[in-house]
Amino acid sequence: MKQVIIATKNIGKAREFQELLEKKGIEVKSLLDFPNCPDVEETGSTFAENAVLKAEAMAHYFHAIVIADDSGLSIDALDGRPGVYSARYAGEEKNDQKNIAKVLEELKGIPFEKRTARFHCALAVAAPGRRTTVVEGTCEGYITEVPKGENGFGYDPIFYVPQKGKTMAELSKEEKNQISHRAKALAKLEKQWDEIINDKE
Ligand SMILES: O=c1nc[nH]c2c1ncn2[C@H]1C[C@H](O)[C@@H](COP(=O)(O)OP(=O)(O)OP(=O)(O)O)O1
């Protein structure tokens, strides 16, 4: 089976890539399969910059072609926060519940129609001797007043998807993968699949 390394330590993301790519007959490895691999500091000011940092560091480490995902939630009423700080919004421990609580607290009193937000996903593809490429996908929605749903990860329980009439965490993984920022970005990599999977120019 063809294999691809996704440079993430986030189990929720890794599972989504597994689901999205196994349909294509591709086996997904993540950094959770390589417990000794180094951490990469996300010092960029955009999702794209951070995705490139992670992809290039891990391509160098593995001497292989690697895809990295940098993603997050951007809320209009909060001037785009938590943005690139989404994972560590309520502290370095990266706790989803605390991040959600912080967002809900900051949005207290703001009516539904002003709670517009979007998920962003930047995917970078890197390999030694290869020019790094980046693609992006977004998904539009609203921040709810209370968390709802058990599926997904991260901010999914407070992200309402108008076209589905549910929060992202109430969607099945198949439904999320039809509309998500990650699925949209991944679709844009389709043209590069041959190269990515066969690791050739
Ligand atoms: O589909 C999603 N549904 C809900 N929340 C999401 C989603 N996609 C990203 N998010 C949130 C989770 C985390 O708070 C941040 C990603 O931060 P980000 O740095 O890209 O990932 P991470 O640190 O968890 O793992 P890693 O850097 O190893 O890939 O955005």
Ligand SMILES: [Mg+2]
């Ligand atoms: Mg991260």
